[in-house]
Amino acid sequence: MTTLVDRYVFTALRRVPEQQRSDIDRELRASIDDAVDARVEAGEARDAAIERTLLELGDPDRLADSYAGRSNYLIGPELYGVWRRSLLMLLTTVLPIVVVVVAVIEVFQDDATVGTVIGAAIGAILTVGVHMCFWTTLGFWIVERTGAGKDDLNVPWTLAKLPRYEAGALSRVELGANLLWPVLVTVALVLQQFTFTDVPLLDPANWTFWWPALIVLFALKGVWAVWVYRLGRWTRPVAVVNAALSAATTAVVVYLLAADKFINPDFPGFANADVDLRGWVSLAIIIAFVLSALWDIFDVARKAERARKGVPAQVPGSGNTYSII
């Protein structure tokens, strides 16, 4: 029959490296017996003394961890920051790119509908995202346990890593967004003609002039972004050109909508509605375009004005402005 002490010692030994087991077995039993004897000498009953002694030693699994020198965490404080930054970078930068690529590929499938494209995008977010989390964490866990490459990952912090707070030019991310946007809009404009619906949503008659004109305007906005990025600062000419481009784009869209030349008259989607759905959609697009154009013009003009006056950037929430040293 196994006694309580046997069961305790066996349980602890299960999680101790094999070559240490016999030694720890003898030592732990001797220590338990010593403690029990001391309690019995002090007047306790033997069974009660054993129970109290084992209770004091506590969870045998934790004791085993302690003997084996195992750490009770996945990724320690040294590597946690690097792990978090890596994962954040993957999820916010790499994942969106992968999802866009997957969605675009799906668009070119023969039987693609809006539903399958959205489905493919959500599927990609889930699978790729989970894979990213899992493999990154596994990699860091291995580094944490083996110590291999730990110093390479844990690069010391230097002053050069401090972010800049200039009311400065376009960041690389903003440049990327400004370049990606015209491409996406152009792709959408071309694809809606052929794939999304049997009858295109937008008026095909405009391909003779207005749609190519809009694509050129979008492309010019991309050129403008490259210009601002290389210039490195917001200036008055930058603001003026931006205002001209935004105004031109909005003027074209508003003209087409107001003259009822924007939406394809043969598009069947609006036919069954009781209300004038076409009119409402047109109005909504007009308002959206005008508001976003106004905001864009104002925002860039404000940045240019701040840069001209040398007003430093504001860090949101701090109530302070920080000047460039």
Add this chain to the structure above:
Amino acid sequence: MVLDMTTDATLASHLQELRRGTVVVASLTVLRTPGYGYSLLETLSEAGFEVEANTLYPLLRRLESQGLLTSAWNTDEARPRKFYTTTDQGNAVADALRTEWSRLDEAMTDLSADSVTTPGSDK
């Protein structure tokens, strides 16, 4: 001053933080004369060091693997026991730790003495 539950918990965690490491110094000091796990536990708790058996026994093996302790099984008595002894290296480490302990104690005494004035406190 009345300590409520939160301050009790806070105090307990700070005390634990402060005591961590003292068991190493105490063990290395006591084991200059050979001793086994339970005897050391008794000696330490009588001397006023609060230490749990489940912390001390693994700690002894860790100190042994670091070369600060050596061990030998004594099978002369009815119950075989593993006796630990502080090595020369262990003694040197213990000396260094005790010196640091007294230095901290002196520094703390100086800090809490009334004569200390904080720079700028008279403004």
